[in-house]
Amino acid sequence: MAENETKKRVLIVTRWFPSRSAPGTGIFVFRDVVAIASKYDVTVVHLGEPHLFESDLDNELTWAKFKVIRVPVAFASGYKSAFAARKIIAQQLHQADLLQTITVGAVTPLIGMRVRVPWVHTEHWSAMLRPPHGTLREKSIIRLLRAQLLRADAVVAVSSYLGEAIQKYSRKPVRVIGNQVTMPDTVYADTPWDFGMIRMLGVSNLTASKHPELAVCAVAQLAERGYDARLRWAGSGSMHKKLVTLAAKLGVADRVEFLGQLDAAQLAVEYNRANIFVLPTEFETFGIALAEAAVAGLPVVTGDTGAFVEFLDPASTEFVPVAEYYQNRIAAAVGGLLSRTNLPTRAQIAARARARFDESDRVGKYFELYDGLLAARKNRARR
Known part of the structure; x- marks a missing residue:
């Protein structure tokens, strides 16, 4: 100009x-x-x-x-x-x-x-x-x-x-x-994963189409199998009280935390502290949270319907058929990631994702x- x-x-x-x-x-x-x-x-x-x-x-x-x-x-x-x-x-x-x-x-x-x-x-x-x-x-x-x-x-x-x-x-x-897609400033070490504690993160509104209740249930199911599983969820919505009640009913209230709306800096902290990203969404027209989880180097558990299928790497993603969400598949998908012997490192996941955006x-x-x-x-x- x-x-x-x-x-x-x-x-x-x-x-x-x-x-x-x-x-x-x-x-x-x-x-x-x-x-x-x-x-x-x-x-x-x-x-x-x-x-x-x-x-x-x-x-x-x-x-x-x-x-x-x-x-x-x-x-x-x-x-x-x-x-x-x-x-x-x-x-x-x-x-x-x-x-x-x-x-x-x-x-x-x-x-x-x-x-x-x-x-x-x-x-x-x-x-x-x-x-x-x-x-x-x-x-x-x-x-x-x-x-x-x-x-x-x-x-x-x-x-x-x-x-x-x-x-x-x-x-x-x-x-x-x-x-x-916001690129984090963090440079991740190219080291093997430590899943001694499963630190799951979800980011979305607390609405029915995102199915946050399935992530809460997955915490309980993983705990029953002997895993030290935790969930932090960023976002607010009409299901909040229902989800708090569900976590208490399942005996995992001390393992589940709802964080409300977070700004970009706060979200960056959450992506860094997590080691698995979980979003049982029905579909997404893009899926920013999923993209940002990938560029932050997180393995992902999500559905099989939406634009994100185009950019999430199958090597670090468990795509759960939406029709099978209520068959305890979210916990099984998390377990599937944990059992992968060739799961890319955090640095590798981040590098591959960043190259796409x-x-x-x-x-x-x-x-x-x-x-x-x-x-x-x-x-x-x-x-």
């Missing part, structure tokens, strides 16, 4: 973004914004659930490289309140050179709104993988939102697994640009996409 050239202005509209109330929500979106803001003048409009902003609007997080506008939107109320954001988005669009929406819910205020700038949509949402569900009204809303993707000039999916599913909602080929190439794909659309718009204006 020439010294006197003004940065192009990018408006990012997203449903997911970190706040003081929920620092871990949308961390992958935050990382993309930081990368995009290294080249463009970025404003973020965060359409978040009102409860996430309870302490944020008067005590806002600030970033030097970009601006964030919080707009409380109660999506559960039939998406009506999302239209209150239309005025703010319209004002910001008037000043923008390019629009970037992230997840299909973020396009709600744009229904019926004319977008005069190039529009890129990035999709993460797992619901795009399955037919609309819920009430007739909810199904209709989801179909309407999906149809809006036909309006975007380019659609990006965070994995080919998700991209194949949403291709039907785009007139042009869906591009695949993965999430950023090139951040400069990933960000470069966004820059190439943005610049191409901006140049095409400029050429059209000259005609």
Whole structure:
């Protein structure tokens, strides 16, 4: 960019973004914004659930490289309140050179709104993988939102697994640009594993589709087999009380700890102290926690469905068929890792995983996409 050239202005509209109330929500979106803001003048409009902003609007997080506008939107109320954001988005669009929406819910205020700038949509949402569900009204809303993707000039999916599913909602080929995977600073010793204590780590929201209860049960089953097994789980959610009760019922309350939402530095500590990563998820459109466990050099126990199958190394991963989750397979999979005589060392797992995630190439794909659309718009204006 020439010294006197003004940065192009990018408006990012997203449903997911970190706040003081929920620092871990949308961390992958935050990382993309930081990368995009290294080249463009970025404003973020965060359409978040009102409860996430309870302490944020008067005590806002600030970033030097970009601006964030919080707009409380109660999506559960039939998406009506999302239209209150239309005025703010319209004002910001008037000043923008390019629009970037992230997840299909973020396009709600744009229904019926004319977008005069190039529009890129990035999709993460797992619901795009399955037919609309819920009430007739909810199904209709989801179909309407999906149809809006036909309006975007380019659609990006965070994995080919998700991209194949949403291709039907785009007139042009869906591009695949993965999430950023944070590389730890730690240099791991190339030494054999010591599983005298099995220090399992799980990272995700405490929700049904992640099946944290199976990890708790695995601790009890491993303890019954004579292993000194422990579990620490980073994340929060509606299942917390149920899981605490389950751990007590199984007699492993002293072996299971729920850590709540952790920031990046705290997560790095947890990855370093663990020696096995466990996430019995039903599926993932990418699987950042799984990727970060791998670059931290951890053997992994997880399901067999999702984008992560593309990047996790079978040499250090036990892929459990999701259909067999409730057949005591999580504990058996942990045992399978322990019994592998050729399990790569932590240093080897980390090195192989890090080679799969090139951040400069990933960000470069966004820059190439943005610049191409901006140049095409400029050429059209000259005609």
